[in-house]
Amino acid sequence: MSELGRTRNIGIIAHIDAGKTTxxxxxxxxxxKEHRIGEVHExxxxxxxxxxxxxxxxxxxxxxTTFHWKDHTVNLIDTPGHVDFTAxxxxxxxxLDGAVVIFDGVHGVEAQSETVWRxxxxxKVPRICFVNKLDxxxxxxxxxxxxxxxxxxxxxLPCQIPIGTEKEFRGVVDLVTERAFVxxxxxxxxxxxxxxxxxxxxxxxxxxxxxxxxxxxxxxEAVAERYLAxxxxxxxxxxxxIRRATLSGAFFPVFAGSALRNKGIQPLLDAVLAYLPAPDxxxxxxxxxxxxxxxxxxxxxxxxxxxxxxxKSFSSRHGDLTYMRIYSGTLHENxxxxxxxxxxxxxxxxxxxxxxxxxxxxxxxxAGDIAATVGLKxxxxxxxxxxxxxxxxxxRMRFPETVISMAIEPKSSADRDRLAEVLRRxxxxxxxxxxxxxxxxxxxxxxxxxxxxxxxLKNRMxxxxxxxxNIGSPRVSYRQTVSGPGRGVGVFDQETSTRSHYARVVLEVxxxxxxxxxxxxxxxxxxxxxxxPQAFHGMLERSLTDAARAGAGVGWPLIGLRIRVVxxxxxxxxxxxxxxxxxxxxxxxxxxxxxxxxxxxxIMRVEVHTPGEFTGEILGDLxxxxxxxxxxxxxxxxxxTLTATAPMSELxxxxxxxxxxxxxxxxxxxxxxxxxxxxxxxxxxxxF
Numbered sequence: 026m027s028e029l030g031r032t033r034n035i036g037i038i039a040h041i042d043a044g045k046t047t048x049x050x051x052x053x054x055x056x057x058k059e060h061r062i063g064e065v066h067e068x069x070x071x072x073x074x075x076x077x078x079x080x081x082x083x084x085x086x087x088x089x090t091t092f093h094w095k096d097h098t099v100n101l102i103d104t105p106g107h108v109d110f111t112a113x114x115x116x117x118x119x120x121l122d123g124a125v126v127i128f129d130g131v132h133g134v135e136a137q138s139e140t141v142w143r144x145x146x147x148x149k150v151p152r153i154c155f156v157n158k159l160d161x162x163x164x165x166x167x168x169x170x171x172x173x174x175x176x177x178x179x180x181x182l183p184c185q186i187p188i189g190t191e192k193e194f195r196g197v198v199d200l201v202t203e204r205a206f207v208x209x210x211x212x213x214x215x216x217x218x219x220x221x222x223x224x225x226x227x228x229x230x231x232x233x234x235x236x237x238x239x240x241x242x243x244x245x246e247a248v249a250e251r252y253l254a255x256x257x258x259x260x261x262x263x264x265x266x267i268r269r270a271t272l273s274g275a276f277f278p279v280f281a282g283s284a285l286r287n288k289g290i291q292p293l294l295d296a297v298l299a300y301l302p303a304p305d306x307x308x309x310x311x312x313x314x315x316x317x318x319x320x321x322x323x324x325x326x327x328x329x330x331x332x333x334x335x336x337k338s339f340s341s342r343h344g345d346l347t348y349m350r351i352y353s354g355t356l357h358e359n360x361x362x363x364x365x366x367x368x369x370x371x372x373x374x375x376x377x378x379x380x381x382x383x384x385x386x387x388x389x390x391x392a393g394d395i396a397a398t399v400g401l402k403x404x405x406x407x408x409x410x411x412x413x414x415x416x417x418x419x420x421r422m423r424f425p426e427t428v429i430s431m432a433i434e435p436k437s438s439a440d441r442d443r444l445a446e447v448l449r450r451x452x453x454x455x456x457x458x459x460x461x462x463x464x465x466x467x468x469x470x471x472x473x474x475x476x477x478x479x480x481x482l483k484n485r486m487x488x489x490x491x492x493x494x495n496i497g498s499p500r501v502s503y504r505q506t507v508s509g510p511g512r513g514v515g516v517f518d519q520e521t522s523t524r525s526h527y528a529r530v531v532l533e534v535x536x537x538x539x540x541x542x543x544x545x546x547x548x549x550x551x552x553x554x555x556x557x558p559q560a561f562h563g564m565l566e567r568s569l570t571d572a573a574r575a576g577a578g579v580g581w582p583l584i585g586l587r588i589r590v591v592x593x594x595x596x597x598x599x600x601x602x603x604x605x606x607x608x609x610x611x612x613x614x615x616x617x618x619x620x621x622x623x624x625x626x627x628i629m630r631v632e633v634h635t636p637g638e639f640t641g642e643i644l645g646d647l648x649x650x651x652x653x654x655x656x657x658x659x660x661x662x663x664x665x666t667l668t669a670t671a672p673m674s675e676l677x678x679x680x681x682x683x684x685x686x687x688x689x690x691x692x693x694x695x696x697x698x699x700x701x702x703x704x705x706x707x708x709x710x711x712x713f
Contacts, residue, residue, distance in 0.1 A: 029305045029325065032393045033099045033297055034350070036087075036117050038145065039127035040135035040694065041106030044157040046084050047284040048127055048293075049103040055215065055291055056099075058092040058380070062213060062287075077484055085481055087113040087337065088381045089348065089395055094294050100395045108137055108696045109478035111144075112424050112457040116336040116406055118144050119422050120350035120395065123301030124152045125293070130164035130283075132660075133172030136632040136694035142177050149308075151271050153278045153296055159187050160194045160283040163664070170279055180276035182240055184267065185292070186233060187281045188223060197281050197289055198222055200234045201267070202260045206292055214287025241266040244275040264299055271300045272307075304393035310334075310352045312409065312419040315365035321417045327391040329353040330415035331362065335401075335408040336422075340450040341489050347401045348379070349390075349410060352419075356390045356410075363413035367403045370413060374400040406456050424456040426504065426543070426584065427472035428627040428673045428697055431479055432497035434469060440492070445469075447492045451482055458482060463580065472502045475695070476677070501674040504543075504625040504700055505576060506585045510535040511620025515612025517604045528604035531592035532569075532612040534620050536585055543584040543700070545573045556593040561605050565590070568606045569613055577617040581624065584700070588613065624708040625700035626672050633667040633683065635691035640665050642686045650675035670698060 037045045053059040077085055084105040091100050102117045118124065124145050128138060145152055156169045166187050173181035188196040188205060196207035196217070205226075208217045222230050238258045242249035245266035251258045270276050278300055282289015309324045310332070323332045331354030339346045356362070358376045363369075377384040377397045390396035404410065407421035435444040448460045448471065459472045473479045476499055486492040516529045531553075537546065547566045557565060569590075573583040595604065631652065635643055644654060644667065652671035660666055676695065683691050702708070 027305070028391075029327075029393050030303045031097045032304055033097060033301055034120070034122045034304060034393070034395060035099060035297060035301055036102045036104055036114075036121045036124045036150075037127065038104050038114055038118070038124050038141040039106050040129065040132075040137035040141075041083065041108075043106060043127040043129045043135070043138070044284050045106060045127050046103055048125075048155065048157065048290065049090075049101065051214065051284050051287060051290040052101070052294060053090065053092060054213070055294070056092040056094050058090065077481055077488070083107060085110055085113075086339070087117045089379045089397075090381060091378050091395075095298060097298050099297065102395075104141075106137055106141075107477065108140065108694065109473070109475035109481075111137075111140060111474065112455060113337075114141050115144055115424060116422055116456075118148050118150055120334055120336045121150060122304055122307050123297070124150050125297065125301075126152050126154050126277075128154060128156050128169050128173065130156050130159040130166065130169055130281075131161050132634065132666075133169040134176040136630060136696050139176065140696055142179070149274065151274060151300075151302055151307075153271065153280065153293075153300055154181060155280050155282060155289075155293055157282060157284055159190070159281055160192060160286045160288070162191055163660075164191055164194075166281050173277070173279070180240075181279050182237065182267075182276045183233065183281075184237065184278040184296070185281045185289075186226070186229065188226065194283060194286075194288065197292060198226060198230055199292060200230065200237050201263050203230060203234060206289075208286075208288045212287070214290065217288075217291065238263060240276065241270060244270045244273070268300050272302050310419060312417045315416050315418040323353040323417060325392050326353055327355050327393075329392065331356060331410070331412050332417050332419070333362070333410040334419050335404045335406060335410060337406060338404070338454050340454050345401075345450070346377075346379075346397045346399060347404050348395070348397045351390045351392050351394045351396065353392050354412075355392070356396070358388050362410040363416060364403055364408055364410060365416050365418045366408050369403050371401050371403060373398045405453055422456070425474070425697055426627070426700075427457060427459055427474060427502045428629070429475055429479065429499050430470050430472040430502045431499050432463075432468045433471050434495050436493050436495060440494075444492060444494055447486055447490045450490075451485065455482070461575075468497075474697070499677060501626060501672075503581045503703070504627075505579065505581045505583045505617075506623050506625060507534055507536055507583075507617055507620030508623050509620055511616040511618065512591075513612040513615030513617070513619060515608040515610065515615065517607040517611070519604075524601070525596075525599045526601045526604035526607075527596045527599035528601075528608040529592075529594045530565075530590060530605065530608040530612045532609065532616045533589045533591050534613070534616045535587050536620075537587050545570055545583065545586050545588065547588045548590070550589065550591045553590045553593040556595070557590070557605060558600055561600075561602055564602050565605055565609055569609055572610050572613050577614045579622065583617065584625070588616075624703040626674060626703045628670050628698050628701050629673050629676055630696045630698040631667075631669045631671055631676070631679075631693060632696075633669075633691055633693045634660070635665050635667065635687055637663045637665050639687040639691060640667065643667060643683065643691065646682060646686060647671060650679075672701075673697075 039045045054062045087102050087104045089102050104114045104117050170181050185197040198205045205222050242252040248266040305325045311322050333349040333351045335349050337348040360373050376387050378387050379397050409419045411417050435441050452458050457474050511534050513532050518527050547569050647669050650671050652669040655668040658666040
């Protein structure tokens with residue numbers, strides 16, 4: 026087997042508190058990467074290396090590590106589960122070949138489970154599932170598998186069944202090999218007993234294995250032939266069929282365990298090797314030639330031309346780290362790379378293999394590797410690095426719009442420039458963190474995915490950069506669109522000391538159909554494109570996009586908008602960038618006004634888990650928050666799951682209120698789900 030064939034690039038993804046980092050800590054211990062188990066609840070988890078993570082007991086930033094298991098090298102990224110840090114999941118999945126999705130054995134699929142599943146679907150990442158916490162009261166492997174099928178619409182295929190339930194859970198039976206794995210109640214789980222299937226489970230295992238073979242046979246001809254001929258399907262053939270079906274996305278194998286009780290992790294690692302792809306088993310990445318726009322493909326070959334994708338950066342006082350996935354070629358220490366976005370070359374200084382916050386220096390990184398470097402000045406998340414002589418531009422990642430904003434100002438005027446630099450560095454690291462100046466008040470406004478997101482960034486400013494600042498109260502990040510088509514004419518006619526400037530631009534705007542997303546699309550009428558000098562085309566498109574983001578004179582960014590340049594004119598010798606940019610901005614603002622501004626507010630999906638006795642009060646409180654109740658589900662025992670959608674503006678302080686209403690016994694999760702028009706009486710106050 027080749028070196029690439031013995032490599033796995035995987036991520037651990039899940040809803041918050043499903044046990045991702047606990048699973049990862051056991052993986053590091055059993056693989057020999059760490060000599061002790063770091064516990065999340067003790068603030069000692071190796072992968073939660075930031076002080077903020079250790080204090081809060083949650084994962085905030087995606088942490089990468091490399092370990093070895095049974096003659097294979099595994100590059101693993103442990104991702105956050107909290108919705109405020111969803112960008113960390115997005116950019117990790119963009120560069121991974123496979124993922125392990127963790128589910129809580131009591132709750133099954135939860136709100137953020139759906140989000141990370143959709144993210145993995147978007148990037149076509151093969152997945153295996155691990156139902157965790159099966160030792161807890163109310164845990165059910167069957168119910169968790171059923172929730173994967175029902176809520177995610179996924180073909181979840183159990184490849185194990187648990188031995189024992191709740192506090193009696195002690196091991197698993199592998200349905201492929203028909204062998205049982207049992208862990209002792211005490212100890213750290215390094216050793217376990219492998220043996221025959223317990224007598225009381227023989228009948229169930231026999232039926233479940235037949236079901237497994239039949240399911241695999243539906244998508245695998247070799248297995249189907251044996252099954253239909255009523256011949257024995259041996260473990261090797263069945264495992265090969267499961268692997269092929271997993272890589273194709275036909276189904277998702279499901280495994281069982283309890284990471285906190287040190288049970289089920291070693292078979293899960295075996296499943297990672299058996300069923301998730303090597304780098305050369307996934308489709309080679311595609312992009313375009315940055316100059317011609319022609320499609321380009323890069324086979325995953327260490328001897329090929331270099332290509333890599335920057336998926337993360339991290340700024341600190343000790344130097345800025347840039348994380349990248351090498352897709353083809355080999356990158357050497359002190360080597361040179363070309364960034365086609367900025368059309369600049371840079372020198373890669375030290376190369377590192379990361380282990381959470383620790384760096385291990387390496388001489389080279391080859392196709393299939395995940396590595397980090399320091400010293401890149403221009404590279405940001407989503408950038409392609411390649412050779413100037415053999416360039417390629419990979420598709421960039423997409424990130425959700427911000428939903429909450431706060432004003433920020435330095436403690437003293439002497440710190441103003443330093444604060445601006447710190448905010449710039451944080452925005453470079455985090456694609457869901459935005460900073461802009463309010464044109465009316467002159468305040469600096471920072472925007473993010475939630476109150477926790479901005480609080481963590483504020484603490485990073487203080488801890489990592491010794492920068493203290495005054496922070497305002499949270500407010501909603503509204504957006505605008507138009508209710509219908511609008512047309513605007515912009516003219517710029519002015520003389521400066523050096524020359525005359527003249528341009529006339531006619532623009533039309535209209536709302537984008539929902540199926541085309543919430544972006545801003547700029548297009549041209551052919552006659553207008555001919556009237557504007559070719560050298561100004563890119564500038565004009567960028568200036569219109571920037572004008573939309575600036576709000577066309579009102580301040581809230583415009584989204585879901587199509588802009589079309591329908592006419593343009595200039596005078597001989599008076600065509601300048603300044604003239605066309607200014608004329609376009611004036612025409613755009615007029616077109617938006619005529620199209621009818623509509624203020625949009627971010628809508629959150631709310632999922633509440635509560636004992637039944639508090640259901641009425643919680644529903645009443647949600648209704649007072651302009652929520653639309655979507656459903657109420659009965660859980661195990663007296664547990665209820667309430668789902669609703671509500672405006673972000675009505676959910677400030679909801680955590681505290683929910684604790685009060687439920688005596689601290691209810692929990693909730695929020696997830697951005699889109700935008701809706703603000704009620705007219707509120708819209709008038711905000712827009713005018």
